[in-house]
Amino acid sequence: MTSSDNHVAIIGAGPAGLMAAEVLAQCGARVTVYDAMPSAGRKFLMAGRGGLNLTHSEPLPQFMARYREAALRLQAAIEAFPPEALRGWSEALGEPTFVGTSGRVFPEAFKASPLLRAWLRRLDASGVRFAFHHRWTGWDGEGRLLFRAPDGEAAVVADATVLALGGASWPRLGSDGGWVELLAARGVAISKLRPANSGFTVAWSDVFRDRFEGQPLKGVALTVGAHTVRGEAMITRGGIEGGAIYALSAELREAVLSLGQATLMIALRPDLDAAALTTRLSGVRGKQSLANFLRKAAQLSPVGIGLMQEAAIASGRPLASFSPAELARLVNAIPVRLTGVAPIDRAISTAGGVSFDEFDDQFMLRKQPGVFAAGEMLDWEAPTGGYLLQASFATGAAAGRGVLAWLNR
Incomplete structure (x- = not known):
């Protein structure tokens, strides 16, 4: 007292x-x-x-x-x-x-x-x-x-x-x-x-930004360096945010601040290995569009397929030219280049x-x-x-x- x-x-x-x-x-x-x-x-x-x-x-x-x-x-x-x-x-x-x-x-x-x-x-x-x-x-x-x-x-x-x-x-x-x-x-x-617990900026293409702003990525695994987190993320007009991003925000922030950028790897189907995905993606596509084929064969969401298209554009090759094995690898290792950290006044903490x-x-x-x-x-x-x-x-x-x-x- x-x-x-x-x-x-x-x-x-x-x-x-x-x-x-x-x-x-x-x-x-x-x-x-x-x-x-x-x-x-x-x-x-x-x-x-x-x-x-x-x-x-x-x-x-x-x-x-x-x-x-x-x-x-x-x-x-x-x-x-x-x-x-x-x-x-x-x-x-x-x-x-x-x-x-x-x-x-x-x-x-x-x-x-x-x-x-x-x-x-x-x-x-x-x-x-x-x-x-x-x-x-x-x-x-x-x-x-x-x-x-x-x-x-x-x-x-x-x-x-x-x-x-x-x-x-x-x-x-x-x-x-x-x-x-x-x-x-x-x-x-x-x-x-x-x-901290902030979003990050990404230079999305105009097509991807206009179509997928506000779309969630569910059940994904996100990796930076030796750190991997499973959860959800959200595409924003200027980048990416969400619970799984926040869990990695310290590592991502320090990489961006020290190197000017960071590469975030996104696995869309983390429970399926490359062999299983390759088998699924080796089926006959027929007259289906590539997006439809990926959606049905690998149970990918439209926003996930959009991320694969973004990665293909960055690589200089059309996604349609990827072999089943290359598509399988990309599904669980989509590189997304983070170019900046969202301002502190928009961070959660x-x-x-x-x-x-x-x-x-x-x-x-x-x-x-x-x-x-x-x-x-x-x-x-x-x-x-x-x-x-x-x-x-x-x-x-x-x-x-x-x-x-x-x-x-």
């Missing part, structure tokens, strides 16, 4: 900030949540528009591996607030969860809005105050927090601060990365913010952020005693599937516990 005389400022009203506020308020701290937007959880609500994927049900060792290089840095926080705890927290707010066929965990209402409304009611009942339209602009010479507020500049005295300002994706919802310069000016090391070396084991900045940070502004990334929200909730809770330890030291 801590004294209600202690005022804690939470800057950022997303999942990480709200979870820190809840931990603190439950232990008696006087908490104010500041946010530049007009309301709380705007990106959280957007993330739930297609079904709120809270977390994932896979065993914790596999779960932690999704965080790649940052797994060890996040492990203690996630073990202290694991997926089971997040599911219990949701149920306590009147939103039981279920596990989908993919192992992803969703609230039964499938939406973010009922959960957020219940959460905000509980925070209000616990005494948490909210100050919206307050954009944080740094500190003054006396260490007070400065905000650009509706009535002008406001200076706030806080006994401790939790920064939960997100990354730089979806800036219209509040995460614009404006905090980077403020912390860098204090000597805090920050890895450059980069798009952000890579980069405040280096973990800047924190102690309570998520307090070593160079700013009493200032903690949580959520996506830390230097980690993860694929979609519940991992993003889980780490945001868990680090928010960890930062809240860190503040309590700091105030009670």
